[in-house]
Amino acid sequence: MTRRTDVVVIGGGQAGLAAGYHLRRLGIEHVILDAQTAPGGAWLHTWDSLRLFSPAQYSSLPGRLMPVQEGDLYPDAAHVVAYLADYEKRYELPVQHGVRVSAVHRDGVFLRVATDSGDWRTRAVVSATGTWTRSFLPAVPGRHGYQGRQLHTVQYRSPSQFAGQRVIVVGGGNSGAQIAADLAVAGIDLTWVTQRPPRYLADDIDGRALFDAATARRHALDAGRADTGGVASLGDIVAVPPVRAARDAGLLTPTPMFTGLTPTGAEWADGTRAAADAVIWCTGFRPALAPFAALRLRGTRGRIAMEGTRAADDPRLHLLGYGDWTGPASATLIGVGRTAREAARDIRYLLR
Template sequence: MEQVEAVVIGGGQSGLAAAHALVRAGLKPVVLEASGRAAGSWPRYYDSLTPFSPARFSALPGIPFGGDPDRYPHRDEVVAYLTAYADRLHADIRTGQRVISVRADGAGFAVELEGGGQLWARAVVGASGGFGRPHRPDLPGLETFAGQVLHAADYRSPAPFAGQRVVVVGAGNSAVQIAAELARDSRTSLATRAPVKFARQHLLGKDLHFWLTRTGLDTAPLGRLLKTPPAPPVLDDGRYRAVLAAGAPDRRPMFARLAGDRVMWADGTTERLDVLILATCYRPHLPYLAGLDGALDPAGHPHHCGGASSAHPGLAFVGLEWQCSLSSNTLRGVGRDAARAARRLAAHLARA
């Protein structure tokens, strides 16, 4: 069994930030990425996606995002940035390496790979995000719905749905963006439990992220102070308010149920539905920790305090939503949490 200092599980933005922080802390991490390249989930996001923060606020530690710092880079630009970032890291990054289990083994952890490979590490960082675990809410009639059901994780472009009747479930950024572009060529509704909340993209000529950074709200430990962190509003420069106001898509209260190939709305009306798209977020994707006592709760969420495992001192997490702040699982914020986790792991290994 190969022995290493630290294993980082996941080679996306969280894993790369973790590797950078571990190297700066004097450790030699091995990054294990299941896919064929170190870009995380970004290559699989929908085609039109752009980050919600400008390039100047969309960089990982150590390497700025190139080009106009005030532009909103496209998904493919982020993929290219992450790939280049990985190439410049002084870390052992191994692609095509899917971790299937982590178990306690003496003063460290045994990490088992798909195909039978194994590593022994003194420390482990779970940085696999949530894209592999889309949340599918228990909606009445969903299991027997005769139409097409997909999650936003499976959505790429509006072309396959032209001319169809589509309902998008969700009130977040992705839900509104997907519904708006679908509505150009299909009859689309946005179904939400409450009215969509918007936040202005620009205030006094500056992007909202400038003010979040300047005021310190971006780094405030809100996730640890709030019992139930609020859902983030939809960031908008005015275009999404406009399309909803114009009814393309129209926003409706959440439907009552699905039956056969039909949807029953809250007012009792029914209609045929071709496609249901669930833009209903994600949950931490940490299946490899299922056999590690105390690492996860019954729902698969990690027991942690600010990214440090509550059960295993040599285990840490990076990239969890609200891990330490409102930006913990974003390009702009993951580096801060990674540095915090690396310092704790380095201190633990020094004491061990």
């Protein structure tokens, strides 16, 4: 059975909900297809101690302020999940949970969205699948021969997974610092490995300043001015309270990147070795764009050429929530609202 609607949004996390909010305000018929069986998007799968980089009031989707979490300036993942579930219900967004999209095909003036519960025929598609399902593991020598346990950020939950073990955490960004701090405070035998010395943002800087920096960079580039550097010019790690506490207690000592893994641990260029029962790769993600392979829009670097949020070679497809590639700070709760509004307006024009 093939159903029809004006717009199909793929993904019911923060980007998909922001898209639904603006499409609803413009009176555009749409459906949001979400592979998760419950609201919350990727926030359902984060580690236990994860905190937002910004206070609740600066971490909100359009139209609805996130409530303050009692006792915490920076809300945890469970608070975000509850907020997203309430947001979905409050605005009566047409989310269908437990629906997995397998492919998007051209079908004349329409796009056909194939799912495990039937096809949809639509005038436009908004991809809000994010990156969480496409973890990136670097091609490090010896990785496949290492006999210990290897995890990516997405599999980490808490230090209890590693009681009595020696752990190497790889990555000098926010995830690496937060997970390393989590393990170090719990007394786990930790080696924290980074490509370069960690660059902490000033302690009084949080997601509010990051959003402003990302926005200023986009405005400068759009106006043909010099690149301001954006967020990267400020540093790599937001010193949220748990990270700051571990750092100030001397528990976060960075080690340069190893040259490869051995069957029992890691080895450095000078011959130094460290045994490890587990390696946690906090090495980032890639955009989850597999359903769009049939559209043949991806370039040599695997990205789709964009004009704002719109695919340059097919204006029926919009991408939301993948980072600066699809809009300043668009992978954040507060940042995705602006690009979602732009996408909805573009789609309204397309549907005329």
